[in-house]
Amino acid sequence: MPNDTPEKPTVAATGEFGLIRAVTTGRRQPESTLLGPGDDAAVVAAPDGRTVVSTDVLVQGVHFRLDWSAPEHVGRKAVAVNLADVAAMGARPTSVLVGLACPADTPTDVITELVDGMWGEAERAGVGVVGGDVVRADQLVVSVTALGDLEGRQPVTRSGARPGDILALCGRLGWAAAGLVVLGRGFRSPVGVVNAQRYPEPDYAAGPAAAVAGATAMIDVSDGLLADLGHLAAASEVGLDVRTERLEVHQRLREVGQALGADPMSWVLTGGEDHALAATFPPFADLPEGWRRIGSVTMPDTGVTVDGEPHNGEPGWQHWR
Template sequence: MSEHGTSVVGVGEFGLIDRVTARLSYGSTVLLGPGDDAAVVAASDARVVASTDVLVEGRHFRRDWSGARDIGHRAAAANLADVAAMGARPTALLVALCMPADLAIAWAEELADGLAAEAATVGASVVGGDMSSSPTLTIAVTALGDLGGRAPVTRAGARPGDVVALAGRTGYAAAGLTVLSRGFRTPRLLVEAYRRPEVPYAAGPQAADAGATAMIDVSDGLLADLGHVARASGVAMDVRRDAFEVPRQMRDAAQALGVDPYTWLLAGGEDHALAATFPPAVPLPEGWRPVGEVTPGSGVTVDGRPWEGAAGWDHFR
């Protein structure tokens, strides 16, 4: 057997997740385990939504591209968005910070400021965590949330005929990352979107209240993340390209860099928009817009045709 056949690169990120989760068992307190944007764990008198994420320097962020406060906002947003995608209201963050011994105290303080400020936008607080010495700066965040009596909106409820809708923006952060990776710092709109995402947190509970059948945080890329919903629900999805407007700054940057802007819009991640499916008779809540439909079958297409190229991010590919 080849080396790739016995290593992570051979199965990819999501193949590895499938293999690992198949070997796990769960106690009676776990109401929803791995496979969705967040787990649901029963408490003594209620339910708690929990999600975790990790950022590693050089892989998820660079200190010469973003300040400590911005990195704090990004680290918090990645987790708070997962809680919102379950239809819950974020309540608390736990943060573990592993850092080189020579890291400036001011940098760590500004990171904490960014984490706390992003949490405060949804009424949540940083309530604890851990610190350790490490040669690689690593930030691990766990978010907790309150369903407020709602059923969690998972990835597994989409049905043929449902409307695919989006709250928030896509492509901006991916465009900003491309700009920075090419050595530029403008357009500012795109670079700032990469440094500090604007997440529509309130749209998650609103979608749940409106009757959303499935929902997900768009962190890896819209097509890739819709692919997770389609797979979990046993359906297909088709996205309309004309549902996405290319802003002027993105169009100009794409032309200058030789990039198709729809690669950013449809396959770029880290804006943390929310994507959901709704029954066709349900009016979409404010802030949600239709971008496609759910159909019988499997996979995700664009204007009825397969998407050429990567549909999103995979850590092991």
């Protein structure tokens, strides 16, 4: 029997400017966007006089799979991972720019749904998608550049931690790693765990709140708690000790770990892509809402330890490993 299902239009048929119109028309911008898409460049307000800038690239087959994630999920993830980096500097996210590459035969609705996800996450963060570029490539690649405003504060870098400081965390850990294992085993549930792998949900306000509260150093946990704490420890020339009794292992993670024969604490310690924030604070600081103490800053040359002992095994994700 003949197939009566009409073929979906592709980006080649839609054309570059038709695609741009499809993903930008009717979108609302925040007040910080002075001039949005449609010109040679965007104009974004920078009241502080300084701009925090971060870029990430997501490649199909490396950072996402369309048989695991809907295009909307990929769009949300692309924006979220960048805005989390801005928040980790203590800045308020203001806007994002998007670079998009895809094959000519990509269905147009894949791209429009992907950009719908970007706009949805941007709106959740209170920022605008202010511009970008689209090009042809052999596979789907999404590059996002995020901008942020320090609002008169100094940036919170990785290099300010001092011995005696509190080590604290805001956000959940282990969920995305558990979701990756579940998807890799061919399952699509539990949905909450799987969706954590598909797209993170960072608390963008937590970074500025930590800065206001006097955070001495901060980092976005993207590659695994121990791996990223290693970067902070190296930059600050200190040691960091994580106390496992202070780390939350949600009951759902315990259930998934039991079903798959895995230790959920390993997901919490070394799993990436949840994009929680880790920061250090002065010893007697009042932690902002949502932050909880998970350890302490120790003396130099002690590295990152778990309950006072070195961790055995890989601390997290490394590219090209």
